[in-house]
Amino acid sequence: MAIDKEISEKRKRQCSKLVEISKEIVREALEKFKPEELGITWTGGKDSTLTLWIIRQVCQEKEIPLPKTMIIGEGDEFEEIEEFVERIKKEWNVPLEVCRNEDVLKAANYTLNAVVKVKELSERNRAELQRIGFDDDEFPFEAESYAGNHLMKTVVFNQFLERNKIKGIFQGLRWDEHPARFDDPYFEFKASGNLVPEHTRIRPILHFTEKDLWDTYASLKIPYCRLYERGYRSLGAKTTSQISMEGVPAWKQDIENTEERAGRRQDKEKAMERMRKLGYM
């Protein structure tokens, strides 16, 4: 089912052009790396699904299989995302690897918010905690906490690269989603470091804004997770993602003037204004 949004012919051409730019990035990646050296990160969210769809277009054109795709199991997933991922995996024949930090899940007894004792973790996980400056004996099992985020996402990501000897990894990041991304390049080489294997991050959809993205979904009838219909604009872990506008599909919200990273509890503008009054800084 495609999203219900009228897209003009002119806008459709614009979206096709954006997709074409992305395809060029994917083709370039396929020239730089062998297909088996490439990997894809997928979450079932709107950015990584568009990325996956575009990579699949290029693979079909070149008659090669999709690169190995990872999805992170954090232990706090939406059922709707799981269903969507299952469906797309079958329809698109995605070589999917569900990656989890089993060691941490076990230490937490597979229970959200359970206390994880650092000394019960593997040596690798303890070293990872040291690397981020974690200095405590225990932490609550939550994917969105700093330690949780690192162990459940970053470490699992690095292990996926290591295990599959991946040299180039596709990511669905966009320039407009986060100020820290404003000058991210399409190809970014990461030298090997402590616990991080050498790899290149490839970001084919960097140039898409949130609006471009939804217009492209509508124009090219790309499947999406139905949680976005309910008002979510950004999907993370189940217990920490918030609906931006109840019942209003993401593409019908005022996406150009409001925050994508949803559910801001604060009146940020007002607080910024008060902070700005502090003249010296």
Place this chain on the structure above:
Amino acid sequence: MNPEIVGPGCPRGIPGHVEMPLAVERLPNGNTLIADAGDEAGFGSEIVEVDPVGNIVWDYNEGLRFAHSGRRLRNGNTLITDTSNNRLIEVTPVKKIVISSDEWGGGIGKLSDGSHLHYPNEAFELEDGTFLVTDRNNDRCIQVDRKGHVIWLYDKEIKHPHNADPLPNGNILISDSDGNRILEVNRKKEIVWSYGDGSPKTLWWPRSAIRLENGNTLITDSKNHRIIEVSPDGKTIWKFQTEHVDKFYITHVTKEGTFLIACTDGHHQVIEIDRTGNIVWLFRNYRRPAPVYARLTNGFFKELEENGIPKYWVLATRLSEGGGRLIWDEDNKPYPCPGLEYDRPGALFLQQNIAAKVGETYRLGAEIKTIDVKGAACLHIDFYDDFGGSLYRDITEMPSGEYFTGTNDWTHEIFEVKVPPKSTFAQLRLAINHSGKVFIRNIMMNKI
């Protein structure tokens, strides 16, 4: 465990070190008088007189807190606005206080209109021996005599003025800093000239204005990091800017027609420029007091200094207007965590300098709790250039986590930051302004 330090710090409060020059003037003897507001932890505020080759020939520092101006009077004494102490003092060359506004009103610091100076920023001596004082947090400029009688005042629609300059025709040129305007008012309190439409594009937090002999007005447009010369009909006819984000504070014109500029918390120096924009004299003897650590250190606040401040962290009180303190949540498990309590419009910070490489991306995280925050509290990160100046024009441009207001239970904060070009090190800060309490625990940072 000894932390790895990549840039050393130096002892605080050594007399003669200029950390934050806010006001400057060239004296008739060719020396330069500089008001230094001191370092980020509140030490080292002083007034120094520097000769042309850079010797400090006189200084006054007794009890000063965030002093904003020092002006040499006709009698040879020095008039000082001791800003965070909310007082005005006149000191002799042998450092004896002969006038203190604290003595007014029978020793309680009251002026004849019943008010008290609140965060005075600038004070000049007028022809008749009275003082023109910019009383910032009372949103006014006042003329007082040496006994505290208010003779004249201007308080109409100005917000946080920083400087009021007496003109030869008797008018006053006021820098309405939060109003983003410069006003010339006459003695009947009529606005006879103004510049700036209130938008930060025209003027952003102008700190001072002077009328030049040619009739133009030289404006220190601080947050636009430029000095502009504006003609009476409002045209910009000259501009000075450096490649840095300089927050110039006060500009003084010398009798040779050069401009002396205080380049403040940014670059810790006084520069003298000519009309070509060439720097013809410079005074700088800054040494950064706080070390730069190789990585975030003591982010879990397990180690404490003897004075109760977390080790390797700095409690930055410079902008706190005399209020605020470090507090602890003693009930936090498994050990107490620190916080900031604050009660006035300025701001208080708990901060640490950390090495950061240009182009790298870091992920930062912490847990934050707030109680009754009226302004804003947040974890943010500033980056400094190779002169020790911030790369950002305004605090709200700095990468940060959530801006918290009101009361919030423990909240996880995670944000990413890319080290911007020209950066030499990062300064991570827990910040609070206005009033309330903020607690923090488990700060982490790593390169991604």
